[in-house]
Amino acid sequence: MAVIVLLALICFIGVFPLNGCPIKNGLQDFHMGTFDKIAKEVAGYSDVAQKIIDLAVNGKAQNRSYERLANFTDTVGSRLSGSKNLDSAIQYMYNALKQDGLENVHLEPVKIPHWVRGEEFAMMLEPRNHTLSILGLGSSIGTPKEGITAGVLVVHSFDELHKRAREAKGKIVVFNQPFVSYGETVTYRALGASEAAKVGAVASLIRSITPFSINSPHTGWQDYQPNVPKIPTACITIEDAEMMARMAHRGKKIVIHLKMAAKTFPDADSFNTVAEIIGSKYPEQVVLISGHLDSWDVGQGAMDDGGGALISWEALSLIKDLGLRPKRTLRMVMWTGEEQGGIGANQYYNLHKVNISNFDLVMESDTGTFTPLGIEFTGNGESRAIMKEVMKLLQPINVTELADRGEGTDINMWMEAGVPGASLHVDSSRYFYFHHSDGDTVTVQNPIQMNLCSAVWAVVSYVVADLEEMLPR
DSSP states (O other), rough: OOOHHHHHHHHTTSSOTTTTTTTTTTOOOOOHHHHHHHHHHTTTHHHHHHHHHHHHSTTTTTTHHHHHHHHHHHHHHOOTEEEEEEHHHHHHHHHHHHHHEEEEEEEEEEEEEEOOOOEEEEEEEEEEEEEEOEEEEEEEEOOOOOOOOEEEEESSSSSHHHHHHHHHHTSEEEEEEOSSHHHHHHHHHHHHHHHHHTTTTTTTEOSSSSSSSSSOOEEEOOOOTSSSSOOOEEOOOOOHHHHHHHHTTOOOOOOEEEEEEEEEEEEEEEEEEEEEEESSSSSEEEEEEEEEOOOOOSSOOOOIIIHHHHHOOOOOOOOHHHTTSSSSEEEEEEEESGGGGSSHHHHHHHHHGGGGGGGGEEOOOOOSSSSSSEEEEOOOHHHHHHHHHHTTTTGGGGOOOOEEOOTTTTTHHHTTTTTOEEEEEOOTTHHHHHHTTTHHHHHGGGGHHHHHHHHHHHHHHHHHHHSSOOOOO
């Protein structure tokens, strides 16, 4: 009985389809015979996959994605939404993609936020003079021209802030929240200003959202909540947050002088940057690969997300250089305005969702291009079974993992609408060391790791685009 129950469970969850045991997707049964046919079709791409890997890792394209990234970021620098640098970056990429011989290279207009940091300065006046390293948060308002001088309330959580609400009025609230994970801890960056304003604070300073620091502040977007007063907000270093927490614990009075010249201007004109290899049999059907071209205004934006954008370009270059043309169109998009919440990608989705039935797979790389482990995937049991077979083609470089939950600000809306989605799965243990900081430079990148990431991106996108059938939904 136990064996029967176990086999029934395996059939139900669709991990290993058994003969006569259908995987339900709500539309059709995915029988063993169908799966065997697709598995054999995928396995037939082993030679093509090896050619892509050889070209990317050991051939003429070796280190090309890294060299392109270095040249791009050294030339253009950081690329904040609405800035002239971002305009230059988009024009740079448009010209480079045309020169590379890719097809249908074009720019799709979008409107994006235009926030400017301006000069910023923070000095602790009591209990001693100490200059604080700060980075204002995106969409923050500035201080009055003379700045703000106020006492400090240090808290470790929103709960503590609410319990000590009476102490916060007229103060600069310093959040010294511990780093748990980016997804959990980033709430303090996003909502810290509004939570502090609700209890009468005049500004908020938030411990940078990172597990590691060499006195390095990290920036990012923050969200003022409706019907809550807007107060200036910035991130400070782990070191300064912990120092002030120790001072406060000893009962020391802390006073800070803060000046920020941040301003928000009307939305700016910008573009998503697109290039393709047009499909040979089903050109209207699309496998989309992507990364975002914009960055914050610190460092070079090499890791976030220059690497993701460049391996997406490199994937098309590898396929083109080998003379391959998949049945479906391979479309590369370099998004704009991602750091402000996927602004460019949302406008792209609204423009193209009328053709959503023709989008086969959407892919995004935005967690670094470090040592690849595989891909993270969102899709039903049928499509997951197929993607497991596709990942076997990457056995020569030992990158075969198919993890759960494809993610990406720029592709989430497609996956929520039922389109299969994939994100590059890498060893991201150091990613948040450099994220949104001056440390995000080409020095963080490794050409060998980028070669491997490019090979993964090219093999997966090409094979899926060339299969006879689209991935099931």
